[in-house]
Amino acid sequence: MVYRYESEEDAFEDPEPGSDLDVLGAGPPPPAGPSPSRFPAPSLPRPNQLVLPSTQPPPPARVSAPIAAPRSQVYTSAQPVETPARRSGGRLWQVLVGGAAVLVLLALCGLGAAALLADRDPAPQPTPTYQPDAAASAPAQRQDLDSRDTDQAPLTAKELFPGKELKLADGQAAYQVLKTQSSGSCAVAATDEVANLLTLLGCNQAVRATLRSPGGDHLITTGLFNLTDKVSAERARDRIRQILDDRRGRFRGLTAGTDTDALTSAPARVGWQVRGHYLAYALVVRADGTAVRSGDTKIREILFDMIEVHLSRGVLQRRAETGTAEQPTPAPTQGSGSQNGSGDDELPGD
Structure with missing residues (x-):
């Protein structure tokens, strides 16, 4: 149809x-x-x-x-x-x-996957900035001063006293360097049991100088004893006070002309300190040969300038910073006392 x-x-x-x-x-x-x-x-x-x-x-x-x-x-x-x-x-x-339902489901799946990836991925690292060569800018490793095995370079008079004047700080008057000496025998800088003790503990070098204070009122002999190691230096430090107190030895002053005879004849004030395998010391007398008063603040300042500022913070610090040690030497230890400059080596009371 x-x-x-x-x-x-x-x-x-x-x-x-x-x-x-x-x-x-x-x-x-x-x-x-x-x-x-x-x-x-x-x-x-x-x-x-x-x-x-x-x-x-x-x-x-x-x-x-x-x-x-x-x-x-x-x-x-x-x-x-x-x-x-x-x-x-x-x-x-x-x-x-x-x-639409499929699109919504895919969107939810995408959000879930993004959250998982965000949790799994580590945090982005910041872009490194240019840094100068660490090897070129880092200071040299420190010299280990605790032993002659790690500090083998001998001391020299020029290292300790490079010029005719010793100026420790800007604006401060300079000390006048009158004479220097470097010896392989430590006995030239000490007498009797002090000299015997230093020799027994392996001291092989004494480097010293005689200076005049900025005002001219005091004469100073100061320097370093080079011992075997830190232990031997500390033993010397501890024994010296007892020897001085018992008047069985003393440090020698270094004369530098007739106007410096007080270094060997006048009563003196002495101080010493250990840093590494070195024993730093200083001997101070009045230039006119008169007795040294125990409360003389000027002499204390001179001892501090010579032992702590010049020898420890200056000479030995520079030596430590030019070597290969990894750690600095612990803070130095010190002592002080007085001694008589006469032939019988009698000690005046403090």
């Missing part, structure tokens, strides 16, 4: 015999196909369109005369049938909803 569009404007009755419409039927039978119409036939329905079969029997055929093609009819069901457009719209909506 062929279907076409039908409306009220296209409705007509069967032609009466003898009418104009009937003449059309007098000729040969019409060709197979849809009957002519005043309206163009619409496109045929899609094959998947659901069409219900007709429940009415076809009209009876007329035998007496040829008849026009029967009116075509469109059959519909009593309830709306799902059309392709409706099904397409529903499927499109489902696709959109499903796609």
